[in-house]
Amino acid sequence: MSESTSESATSAPKKGGHGAAAPAHGGHDAHDAHGAHGHGGPHLAHHFDTYQQQFDAGKLGIWLFLLTEVLFFSGLFCAYTVYRGMHPEVFVYAHYFLNTTMGAINTCVLLISSLTAAWAVRNAQLAQRKLLVLNILITIACACTFMVVKFFEYEHKFHDGLLPGPAFHPTEQVWELETFKHKHPEAAEYAEKLTKAAEAKDAAKAAPAPAAAGAAVAETGVFERPTEEQLEPLIKAGVLGPTAEDQTRPSKPRNAHVFFGIYFFMTGLHGIHVLGGIGVFIWLLLRANKGEFGPKYFGPIDYAALYWHLVDLIWIYLFPLLYLIH
């Protein structure tokens, strides 16, 4: 028995094959671990024989967990794809309401935090305690920044009535938005004209003075043939055309609120994962501060960093899918 167990220990790194972990571990750890405690070492659970075995088990476990996370989100990505395929105009319309700058800032913040999380793993492996604590702190700070930016984004949406379901009452028309005007100035102007014309028509109906109303419409110049630049962005966004809610004037596409349902669901679920990550990193910060991690025992940092990379990665997909629609 003695022979076979030690043999399995020395062959374990070869079998495990996790590149980053291999140099930090090694056969010689066995003797340190043996001396440290009645059983293996302070952080070695009773049912494992070696640190290597414990680390490998954790690593496989976290990869499997990440797989379940990918599949968990995949349902939402799938729903997004199906709905966007069926109703592209809803997505084009709604994306003008999102703040791309804030989204881009958050993307950068998360990328930086992923770097510091990966760096923290290296710090733990090399027993650089101060750097480890610092890198975890930066990671937490970035995650909190992300949530603060997210909070302001959500607050704006709430304020502007951009809520899912029956609560959807946007206070602004899409062509009144700076994002729209900046991209399609002619189309915005044209939509403005059409709206005025429709309003004039309504007023005319209310107070029958046909000649005056006709003059008002003529003044706005609606009867001129619209150019491609004026028309296309509006049709694409469902403001005009068969998908529009109101056929008599520029409006929003039917079921525009579905986008915000998907937006809040996806980013909300992602936000919950960020909050979870903050919790985990705070816990690791306390443990790192006590000096619990070192070349033999750095698994938890490694697993948390992997999780964090996935949270980052999901955002990398969410950002273009929700904010950068054309």
Added chain:
Amino acid sequence: MASPSATADVVAPRSSGSDNYLTHDKGVLSWIFTLDHKRIGVMYLCSVLTAFALGGFFALLVRTELLTPGHTIMDHDTYNQMFTLHGAIMVFLVIIPGIPAALGNIIMPLQLGAKDVAFPRMNLASYHLWIVGALFMLTSLAINAVDTGWTFYTPYSTTTSTAVVPAAFGAFILGFSSIFTGLNFIVTMHKMRPPGMTWFRLPLFCWALYSTALIQVLATPVIGITLLMMIIERTVHIGIFDPTLGGDPVLFQHFFWFYSHPAVYIMIVPAFGVIGEIIPVFSRKRIFGYKFIAISSLAIAFLGFLVWGHHMFVSGQSVLAGTIFSAITFLIAIPTAIKVFNWITTMYKGVIHLDTPMLYALAFLWVFTIGGLTGVFLAVMSVDVHLHDTYFVVAHFHYVMMGGAITAFMGGLHYWWPKFTGKMYPEKAGRFGAALVFIGLNVTFFPQFILGSRGMPRRYYNYLPEFQSLHVLSTLGAYTLGIGFILTAIYLFKSLKTGKTSPANPWGGATLEWQCSSPPPYYNFHKAPVVSAGPYDGYENLMYDEAIGGYIPRKSSTST
């Protein structure tokens, strides 16, 4: 690391002869917060059996209502709630966790020769989540029980006035419980095998649990997000599944069956594993075609992901998609048949002992073959259009779920009962119970094939008078089943107090769990086992010892 002496030091002194996992710690808290896989398994077992009694009770109510057309004992709304609760409880609370989380939790690490599963805390969390999930389901029962059927199909589930949200959230939580078990088992089998325990020396039960765990990890997250979307749809009306908002209700069906068809294999593949253990032991013969049985479990797990569309032949999916789903469904018959043929070949020229576990295994072979083959009927698109949503489907999946999964669960329960409890159950009562269950389930469900092929739709409260005689027969069968299970519960309970003390190896099994005492010591093995032979080798090295009523190694033999 690499300190065999340290391992021995820890294990040896704490597990002397009388000390076992049941007596190692005392008090309720030592159970609720235990990290020991065996205790967690026992808690799972008790909870699953309780849920089974509850689900069975609802089944009997449903069958009683169907004794006559129209009103018998309840109104139609209550009837809808009863069959929904029966289905949801049996699927989510009983069959899915039944074999892996209850039997597997106790036995798999023992068979592996490991001290515990890889993540004991996660294992405990899985059980606690099961309890929370069950409580949510009961909440729905208490408020206004869900009446959507266990499938939660939209748009009905997003519009009905019953308490869908607690039930669906319960299923969501139970999904995480299932994921935790699966994840734990995969890592355990990869990383916790002792020296000499190669992949092809794993008992077939472990192979089956491994395949099951893969499905649990890969499919369950999808039902999680689907149920979450359904809940949000119902509460916030986000519109993904609602056609009036531009959504697609059939998308829910795709999501649902992407999980729930693989989930069918979460329910049946562990049953294959149990049968693979029982048949060689009670035939006293090495298993035939070990590698084929092992790999076919993986093949079923893989193919199971590609066939969800066969639940949706009449949902308006394209004929091309239907054809592909249909063809892949046929393929699943191949690995399944490989298993059945190999089990039968194992029995050929074996010394067959008809103890209760073997009776259940034989019942399984009979009943599961009927259930499996009628599944092939339903996979044929033209036939399915006729049989879709009839009692034929009900009969088919009850032959597989009840006749397959539950029969195997009962077989496994009897097979390992001496190992779990240290007590023998009364053999005669056991055989009688097995016979009652076998007769009961055939009388219950065979008439339903006839009902279905004659056009009796499933889930209906009312029916034409010409169907009554078969419905009465089916209900009588259900009562027989009920009596069989009550009898089984009584003698198993009694055996805890009055049963004979079990030897370490009452059946002459060669897998590792029979090498440790019954019940097993706290740390499973006094000495970490070194494996040098396959799980079904060496029956000839065991001999029956009258004095202890079990098998011991032959004195002349020195191996294993």
